[in-house]
Amino acid sequence: MKLRTVRVREFQSIWDSNVFEVDRATCLVGKNEAGKTAVVQALYRLNPIVADDGNFDVTDDYPRSEVEDYQQDVESGRRTHAIVVEATFELDAAELDAIRDKYGDGILSNPEVVISRGYAKDAAGKCKQFVSVPVDESALVKNLIERFELPETMKRQAMQYSSVAQLSGFLTDVGTKRGEQVAAQTTASQIEAEAEKAAALENSKTLAESEQAEALQSQLEELLTHTSIGDHIWQSILSAYFPKFLYFDEYYQMQGHDNVEALKERKAANTLKRSDRPLLGLIELARLDLDKLLTPHRTQELKNKLQGASNHLSSKILKYWSQNKHLSMQFDVRPGLPGDPEGMQNGTNIWGDVFDSNHLVSTGLGTRSAGFVWFFSFLAWYSAEKKKDEPLVLLLDEPGLSLHGKAQEDLLRYFEAEIVSNPKHQLLYTTHSPFMVNPQHYERVRIVQDKGIDTDAQLPRAEDGTKVFTDVLEAGPDSLFPLQGALGYEIYQTLFIGPNSLVVEGASDLLYLQAISGVLQAKGRFGLDSRWTITPVGGSAKVPTFVALIVSQRNLNVATLIDFQKGDQQMIANLYKKKLLNKSHVLTFADFTGKAEADIEDMFDESLYISLVNGEFSGSLATQLKAKDLTSQAPRILVRIDDYFSKYPMTGGAKFNHYRPARFFAEKASSLSIPDTTLDRFETACKAVNALLTS
Known part of the structure; x- marks a missing residue:
C-alpha cells in the first residue's frame, strides 16, 4: 500500500493545501513560516506510530482567525466537522491478491483506497478515521454466487440481484422454505405408497440446495455487519497493510543517558518524552527490554547485546558520516551513584558514549555536535523500526538542520540507500536547505508556499494559507531559493551556464551541436554563435525545473533546443504559457525536421546516422545496420533502432546508447561526408537560435 496523494484542509496555517502527489521520496521545500511543518504534522495524525498522537483538537489546530465561527457553525448544525487530512493509497499486487482470493476478480473499480481523518470524534473521544474502498458490489455478488456453486435454478434467480442486501433478502426467503423441505423429507420416509413417496422425495431435494444457500447467506451476513462492503474489506483484509507514520524532528534527540526505572515508569504511564523514543529504539534494536536491563540474567549477555546494537549503529555512522570516520558508539548499564545527574543517583542508569579512536577518548553522546x-538519534529509532519489516511512512521535519552542508549530502545518501530502496517504506521531509535537495531528483520536490505572509492585503480563501505545488512553475522567488541554491551548487560543479544559455537535454546534444557548428562554420555557413553556452540538464524531466530556476536570475537570456515527443507537449507549452520564456525562445528539433516527433538524431539524414551507429559499434555488430532493417514505423530514429536491437542484440553483451554515436560524430565530424540536407537543417536551427541573442 503506497501513499500516492495528500490533501490537508482547515489545519493551522492551511485552508486547503491542494492535492499533491507523493513519490517514494518527497521533498517539501519552502521558506520559514510557509507551513511545511503543518503539512507533515497533519499527515502524521492519519495513522501515527504513537497511537495517542492521532487526534486533532479544534481549539489548538483549527485556523485561529475563524475557530469561533467554525465551532458555532458545527454546534448549530450549519456544517459538519472538517476533514483535515485525506490521502490516497495505491494497493500493491499482494493486497489485490488477498482481496481476489476471498472475493474473486474485479470487485474493485480501481486499485486505490482513500483514508481521511478530521475533527469529528467517536464516543471514546478519538478522532474518527474514514476509509473509502471502491467496491463494485454487483461484481462481488456475482463472484459469491459462482463461488458457492448454487444450483442452476437458484443461481439464475440469484443473478438478478446486484447488491449484497438484495441477495441476502432473496436467500432469507429461500431459508424460510427449508422447514417445509425438512417436513417433506420426514413425510417421505413415512409414506409406503411408492408414487406418493417419490413425490415427497422430489420435494425434499431442495434441502441440499438450501444448505449451500445457507453457507452463502452466512458470508453475506458477515459482510452486512459492517457499515459498508468497503469497510468490511478494509477491516478484514486491508487494514493490516496500512502503513504507520513516524514523525521525527529535533525534539526527538537522545540525551545520551537516562535512568531505566524512570524510563520504565514513563512508558507504563504513557507519558514518554520525545527523547525517549530513540533510546527505546536502541534498546529494542539490542533485543532487550527495560526489565532485562534492570534484572539481567548474565552480565556478559547484557553487554554483548548492547555492544551488538552499538556496533550496528556504528557501522551505519561510519558508512554515512563523512565528518569523522574515527567514531563508534558504546552503551553501558551501571548502578546510579551520588554524583550522577539529577534523577539518576539511584537505581539503574543507561549511558551512551562516543569513542574517538583517533584521540582515544570517550565523551557523552549529549556532548557531541x-x-x-x-x-x-534518528538512526537508532529508524533502525529498530526497520527490523520490524512493516510498512512505514517517515515524516522528517527539517532533517539535518544542524548538519554541515557536506553532512547533509551524507544524509541524502542515507535516504537513498536505506529508505528509498526499501519497498515497504516511503519518505517525506521538509527543508529550506539547498543541500537537502537532491539535484538528481528535482521531480521529487514539492513547493510549500503561503502568499498571506508576504502581503498585508486580505486574500480570498482560495488563495490564502499554505499551498503545496507539484509544479515548480507556480512557485514564488523566495520559495524557489533552496532549489536555486541546489542548482547553483550543481552548476558550480559543471560550469555549464553563461549570460546566454541554450538549454538542451543531455551531453549528446552538446557534442552534436558543438561539432556540427564547427563543420558549418568551416564551410562558411552559419553555426551557433560563440556567445551561447550550451547547458545540458540531464533529461527532459529536468528542463522545466532548470528553466524555472535560471530564468529567475537577472540578466540571463535563456532558450531551449530540445527533443519533442507527444508526451512532452504540455511540459513544453508550459514553458511559455507560464511566462517563463517567450514562445520564440522555446525551440524543439521537430521545428526543423517537419516531423511530428523528433530528437536531435532526427536532424541527420537517416543514412548518415546509421553510419554513425555502424562506426561506433563496429566491433559489436554481427552485420552492418541498414535502413531497410529498421521496420518500426516510429517517427524517431532512436526508437526504430532500439526496436531493431531488441530483436537482434549486439554481440558481447554490448548495448546501444545514444551518447556513443554522438561522441563518434564529434571525433570524426571533419572527415565525414555530411549531406547538404543535414547541414541545411542544422544551419536553419542555428540561425533561429542566434536570432534570440540579446548581447
Missing part, C-alpha cells in the same frame, strides 16, 4: 546527535 547537535548534528551528530540528531543523526544518531
Whole structure:
C-alpha cells in the first residue's frame, strides 16, 4: 500500500493545501513560516506510530482567525466537522491478491483506497478515521454466487440481484422454505405408497440446495455487519497493510543517558518524552527490554547485546558520516551513584558514549555536535523500526538542520540507500536547505508556499494559507531559493551556464551541436554563435525545473533546443504559457525536421546516422545496420533502432546508447561526408537560435 496523494484542509496555517502527489521520496521545500511543518504534522495524525498522537483538537489546530465561527457553525448544525487530512493509497499486487482470493476478480473499480481523518470524534473521544474502498458490489455478488456453486435454478434467480442486501433478502426467503423441505423429507420416509413417496422425495431435494444457500447467506451476513462492503474489506483484509507514520524532528534527540526505572515508569504511564523514543529504539534494536536491563540474567549477555546494537549503529555512522570516520558508539548499564545527574543517583542508569579512536577518548553522546546527535538519534529509532519489516511512512521535519552542508549530502545518501530502496517504506521531509535537495531528483520536490505572509492585503480563501505545488512553475522567488541554491551548487560543479544559455537535454546534444557548428562554420555557413553556452540538464524531466530556476536570475537570456515527443507537449507549452520564456525562445528539433516527433538524431539524414551507429559499434555488430532493417514505423530514429536491437542484440553483451554515436560524430565530424540536407537543417536551427541573442 503506497501513499500516492495528500490533501490537508482547515489545519493551522492551511485552508486547503491542494492535492499533491507523493513519490517514494518527497521533498517539501519552502521558506520559514510557509507551513511545511503543518503539512507533515497533519499527515502524521492519519495513522501515527504513537497511537495517542492521532487526534486533532479544534481549539489548538483549527485556523485561529475563524475557530469561533467554525465551532458555532458545527454546534448549530450549519456544517459538519472538517476533514483535515485525506490521502490516497495505491494497493500493491499482494493486497489485490488477498482481496481476489476471498472475493474473486474485479470487485474493485480501481486499485486505490482513500483514508481521511478530521475533527469529528467517536464516543471514546478519538478522532474518527474514514476509509473509502471502491467496491463494485454487483461484481462481488456475482463472484459469491459462482463461488458457492448454487444450483442452476437458484443461481439464475440469484443473478438478478446486484447488491449484497438484495441477495441476502432473496436467500432469507429461500431459508424460510427449508422447514417445509425438512417436513417433506420426514413425510417421505413415512409414506409406503411408492408414487406418493417419490413425490415427497422430489420435494425434499431442495434441502441440499438450501444448505449451500445457507453457507452463502452466512458470508453475506458477515459482510452486512459492517457499515459498508468497503469497510468490511478494509477491516478484514486491508487494514493490516496500512502503513504507520513516524514523525521525527529535533525534539526527538537522545540525551545520551537516562535512568531505566524512570524510563520504565514513563512508558507504563504513557507519558514518554520525545527523547525517549530513540533510546527505546536502541534498546529494542539490542533485543532487550527495560526489565532485562534492570534484572539481567548474565552480565556478559547484557553487554554483548548492547555492544551488538552499538556496533550496528556504528557501522551505519561510519558508512554515512563523512565528518569523522574515527567514531563508534558504546552503551553501558551501571548502578546510579551520588554524583550522577539529577534523577539518576539511584537505581539503574543507561549511558551512551562516543569513542574517538583517533584521540582515544570517550565523551557523552549529549556532548557531541547537535548534528551528530540528531543523526544518531534518528538512526537508532529508524533502525529498530526497520527490523520490524512493516510498512512505514517517515515524516522528517527539517532533517539535518544542524548538519554541515557536506553532512547533509551524507544524509541524502542515507535516504537513498536505506529508505528509498526499501519497498515497504516511503519518505517525506521538509527543508529550506539547498543541500537537502537532491539535484538528481528535482521531480521529487514539492513547493510549500503561503502568499498571506508576504502581503498585508486580505486574500480570498482560495488563495490564502499554505499551498503545496507539484509544479515548480507556480512557485514564488523566495520559495524557489533552496532549489536555486541546489542548482547553483550543481552548476558550480559543471560550469555549464553563461549570460546566454541554450538549454538542451543531455551531453549528446552538446557534442552534436558543438561539432556540427564547427563543420558549418568551416564551410562558411552559419553555426551557433560563440556567445551561447550550451547547458545540458540531464533529461527532459529536468528542463522545466532548470528553466524555472535560471530564468529567475537577472540578466540571463535563456532558450531551449530540445527533443519533442507527444508526451512532452504540455511540459513544453508550459514553458511559455507560464511566462517563463517567450514562445520564440522555446525551440524543439521537430521545428526543423517537419516531423511530428523528433530528437536531435532526427536532424541527420537517416543514412548518415546509421553510419554513425555502424562506426561506433563496429566491433559489436554481427552485420552492418541498414535502413531497410529498421521496420518500426516510429517517427524517431532512436526508437526504430532500439526496436531493431531488441530483436537482434549486439554481440558481447554490448548495448546501444545514444551518447556513443554522438561522441563518434564529434571525433570524426571533419572527415565525414555530411549531406547538404543535414547541414541545411542544422544551419536553419542555428540561425533561429542566434536570432534570440540579446548581447
